[in-house]
Amino acid sequence: MVFNQKKESWNSCRSRLLQFVSHRKMGVRRSSEVSDSAPSSSVSGKEDNSGCSLLPPECSLLSVGQAFGGTQNVSSMQKEEAWRVNVRIQGVDRDHGYLCGTMEALNVPSADTPVVTFWEGEIIDTKNYTFYTGKWEASHEDDTRHWSKFASFSEFSTQVESSDGGRSLDMSSCPYIFMRWKEQYFVNVGKDCGLTIAGFYYVCFSCQDGSINGYYFDPNSSPFQMLELKPTHEGRSGVGFSSYQLQ
Amino acid sequence: MPSSAVVPAAGSTASTRPEDLISRLSAAGGDGLMALKAVRQVKNQIIGNKTKKLCYLNLGAVPKIVSILASAVDAEFSACSEQLVVQAAASVGSFACGLDDGVQAVLDAGAVPLLTRILSSNDEKIVDAGARSLRMIFQSKLAPKYDILQENNIQFILSLLNSDNENVTELAASIITHSCVTISEQKSLADTSVLQRLIYLLDGSLNQRDASLNSISTIIKNNPDAVKKFMNIDGGKAFSVIIELMKDRHPRTKYLASLCLIFIGNASQCYVQELAIKTKLILIVFELLEEAGSIGDDAPFALINLIESKEELQKHALSINAVEKLGNFLMKGSYEVKRIQGILLALAELCSTLEKARCQLLSLEAFNRVVDSLNHGSAIIHIAACTCLRNISRSVKNISAGHFNRESIVLPLIKLLHDPSISVQIAALRVICNIVVCFSTRKSVFIECGGVKELFRLSQSMDSTLREYAIQVLKNLMFNADCHSLKVVLPEILDSSLSVLICDSEAYVQEQAMGLVCNIINGRDEAIDRILSTGISDTIFRQLCRSSSNEVCIQGMFIFCNIACGKPLHKDATLNYILQTRVDGNELIPISVKFLQSKNDLLRLATIWCMLNLVADSTVPEGTARASKLFDAGVAVALGQMVDDPNTDVKYRARSLQNQFKLLGFS
Numbered sequence: 026m027v028f029n030q031k032k033e034s035w036n037s038c039r040s041r042l043l044q045f046v047s048h049r050k051m052g053v054r055r056s057s058e059v060s061d062s063a064p065s066s067s068v069s070g071k072e073d074n075s076g077c078s079l080l081p082p083e084c085s086l087l088s089v090g091q092a093f094g095g096t097q098n099v100s101s102m103q104k105e106e107a108w109r110v111n112v113r114i115q116g117v118d119r120d121h122g123y124l125c126g127t128m129e130a131l132n133v134p135s136a137d138t139p140v141v142t143f144w145e146g147e148i149i150d151t152k153n154y155t156f157y158t159g160k161w162e163a164s165h166e167d168d169t170r171h172w173s174k175f176a177s178f179s180e181f182s183t184q185v186e187s188s189d190g191g192r193s194l195d196m197s198s199c200p201y202i203f204m205r206w207k208e209q210y211f212v213n214v215g216k217d218c219g220l221t222i223a224g225f226y227y228v229c230f231s232c233q234d235g236s237i238n239g240y241y242f243d244p245n246s247s248p249f250q251m252l253e254l255k256p257t258h259e260g261r262s263g264v265g266f267s268s269y270q271l272q
Numbered sequence: 273m274p275s276s277a278v279v280p281a282a283g284s285t286a287s288t289r290p291e292d293l294i295s296r297l298s299a300a301g302g303d304g305l306m307a308l309k310a311v312r313q314v315k316n317q318i319i320g321n322k323t324k325k326l327c328y329l330n331l332g333a334v335p336k337i338v339s340i341l342a343s344a345v346d347a348e349f350s351a352c353s354e355q356l357v358v359q360a361a362a363s364v365g366s367f368a369c370g371l372d373d374g375v376q377a378v379l380d381a382g383a384v385p386l387l388t389r390i391l392s393s394n395d396e397k398i399v400d401a402g403a404r405s406l407r408m409i410f411q412s413k414l415a416p417k418y419d420i421l422q423e424n425n426i427q428f429i430l431s432l433l434n435s436d437n438e439n440v441t442e443l444a445a446s447i448i449t450h451s452c453v454t455i456s457e458q459k460s461l462a463d464t465s466v467l468q469r470l471i472y473l474l475d476g477s478l479n480q481r482d483a484s485l486n487s488i489s490t491i492i493k494n495n496p497d498a499v500k501k502f503m504n505i506d507g508g509k510a511f512s513v514i515i516e517l518m519k520d521r522h523p524r525t526k527y528l529a530s531l532c533l534i535f536i537g538n539a540s541q542c543y544v545q546e547l548a549i550k551t552k553l554i555l556i557v558f559e560l561l562e563e564a565g566s567i568g569d570d571a572p573f574a575l576i577n578l579i580e581s582k583e584e585l586q587k588h589a590l591s592i593n594a595v596e597k598l599g600n601f602l603m604k605g606s607y608e609v610k611r612i613q614g615i616l617l618a619l620a621e622l623c624s625t626l627e628k629a630r631c632q633l634l635s636l637e638a639f640n641r642v643v644d645s646l647n648h649g650s651a652i653i654h655i656a657a658c659t660c661l662r663n664i665s666r667s668v669k670n671i672s673a674g675h676f677n678r679e680s681i682v683l684p685l686i687k688l689l690h691d692p693s694i695s696v697q698i699a700a701l702r703v704i705c706n707i708v709v710c711f712s713t714r715k716s717v718f719i720e721c722g723g724v725k726e727l728f729r730l731s732q733s734m735d736s737t738l739r740e741y742a743i744q745v746l747k748n749l750m751f752n753a754d755c756h757s758l759k760v761v762l763p764e765i766l767d768s769s770l771s772v773l774i775c776d777s778e779a780y781v782q783e784q785a786m787g788l789v790c791n792i793i794n795g796r797d798e799a800i801d802r803i804l805s806t807g808i809s810d811t812i813f814r815q816l817c818r819s820s821s822n823e824v825c826i827q828g829m830f831i832f833c834n835i836a837c838g839k840p841l842h843k844d845a846t847l848n849y850i851l852q853t854r855v856d857g858n859e860l861i862p863i864s865v866k867f868l869q870s871k872n873d874l875l876r877l878a879t880i881w882c883m884l885n886l887v888a889d890s891t892v893p894e895g896t897a898r899a900s901k902l903f904d905a906g907v908a909v910a911l912g913q914m915v916d917d918p919n920t921d922v923k924y925r926a927r928s929l930q931n932q933f934k935l936l937g938f939s
Binding site: 143232260 | 703795881884
């Protein structure tokens, strides 16, 4: 979310506070009707000719129930500023390249309380989603410019341009998961809160340590506002797991 | 003293009171004329008159008429045998038409063999009457199944199908529709020329066409081999015929042709590739929903058959406003139970995977009608409404937005947990499973309305599915739960049945019970203390050691993983459990090492996470001590093989653990 520039003059400023709770399914479905929000142990879907999955790997650090904390750089020409952000993952559907969660901005200058939004994510799995966004006012050039900010993207950049956003890429051995996160609605404040959720994030998640880097994109806002998050244990002395199953 | 019936002489003006006619049926003896007149009068009275049918049934008319029919067939009457056979057969058919009691009486009287026998008569009228009557009988669910698997019987059906008599061919089609149920029965018919003959009859009269379509749909339903045979007949000519019949002006023909196309399309996508045909099918179903009677009642089920588990087709249906149209039908109101059930289930199917469909339905007034259906008087509607709500609420986005955290939804669902039908209770529990998941700080209406005590009650049910879902609801309720929710659930669950459920006779109940524990203790030291002090952790560990279910072991290891996130005491307790040795083949090895060697990715992962949590804090001596114990138990050796684990998640965690060991001075 960022300041709504129609209402606020401080148009280069944006804040992000994301709080994720991630959740992982720790069992196997008994009924085919059961839809679980967390990844299962094997990935179905896109396979190469040898039957091996080309999808990005699953990662327990990016599962329902996990939380992340960090900052979003909202610096402008006028001043340097970074907002605290918490993210919590609430749902993951690997088959559909989908995940979702909440994002909490803690120190939004215009808000009395932390502002929480619900976001939905697209996992660049080259099956459901490619590196090309194709919506939200993002051109291929915008996509390439933002993805290229991540060093880990460099190995894919040539192929992305030559294969329609990376449609045929093998992501299975990549230690990073690329995503787009798009906020859908404000959870605890009204639409007239002075913030806007028009843009979206280009996100790169490290499967090794769970760190998250992202860049906010909104044609009407300052470019490349950076999001930096790390897993938080929320008072635990380790990584805990919880789960739910949707029917 | 028995009184003798006053029987008017033949030819005189006779009474037509039912009692009198019954007396005359009884007294006819060998008087064919008298019998004929009486049977004809009965027949004329009962045709289209349910009240009269019931009256004559109660007076025992059917056995008498069947007896007369038998005598007539054997030509025992002195005169008018042929007419008598025709009239008696027609009477029998009339009794069987649209009245289950009538069918039962006809069956009980042994009419079917007699009627079958007269089909071989040389008299066309007799054959016609017999075929009509048998058709009436075979249209009822009460009719006996004809054994299609017998070669002779198939030949008999073929002989009927090859008849020039329209009623006989319709009878053959009715027998097929009624009796062909299993795959082997479908195969036995598809292997003969039955399908060819049925296709030929599609060019016949309206009734023949519909009867043939019905039989074809019966033979090819959910049977790709039969569909293949059907499509290969005359180079697939029948397919184009059915496409045309789908556009017929008669609703029943349209419906049956559509059903055939749906079954053909379900067998293989290659047969019905054109989007235009699929669109037409969907639109026809909506058109048929307007029809009164069975066609309109069956139409939504045809739609379900068409779109079930086919996401692309569901998207297409959505693009032509399927949700809105079904919603409008639901709003129209006073339909038969079957049609309401079908509409609710069709909506459920559309909302099974598509978020857009869920959002659309939520935004319509019809959503309230779905919710209202929870208060309907029929258990069938309760289940259908629950199925629909379950699929709409299968959405983190919508649950998170609080769309289902409302008394108008929760209260009727809690009420359904008391329904006498277990199916209804399960259907309600499955909706509750979704709507209780806590993604926000909103108060749980389910807890406020006293739903938790119902879950505890059902978790002790004799029915294992009820137990499973009741525990799953509790597990979902405890996911990310706030302190208030925890205070409601924790004391009761710990003090009551949790240990019993962890040791349930069914592994899937054990798995859910362990999942519940996992959620309860995640990040809550007080809850971990309770689990350790009440002996529940001992029970979990015992299950871990003896269970053959990977899922149970995975849940168990994640519980110890969460306990290992607690205080140092909790970590030590965890370490003590997972280092306990068990016999594995000829070896005595710690359970943790055994799990590290498991072929199950998640079990290896859970075990490594547990160990990572035990040694995470390298700044305290206890961390080093725990690492030392793990190292000595042989964990490092197992770990050495896992740093290149085929599962990348396991590989990264194994490397992290190995690095942590190195950091603590173990390598």
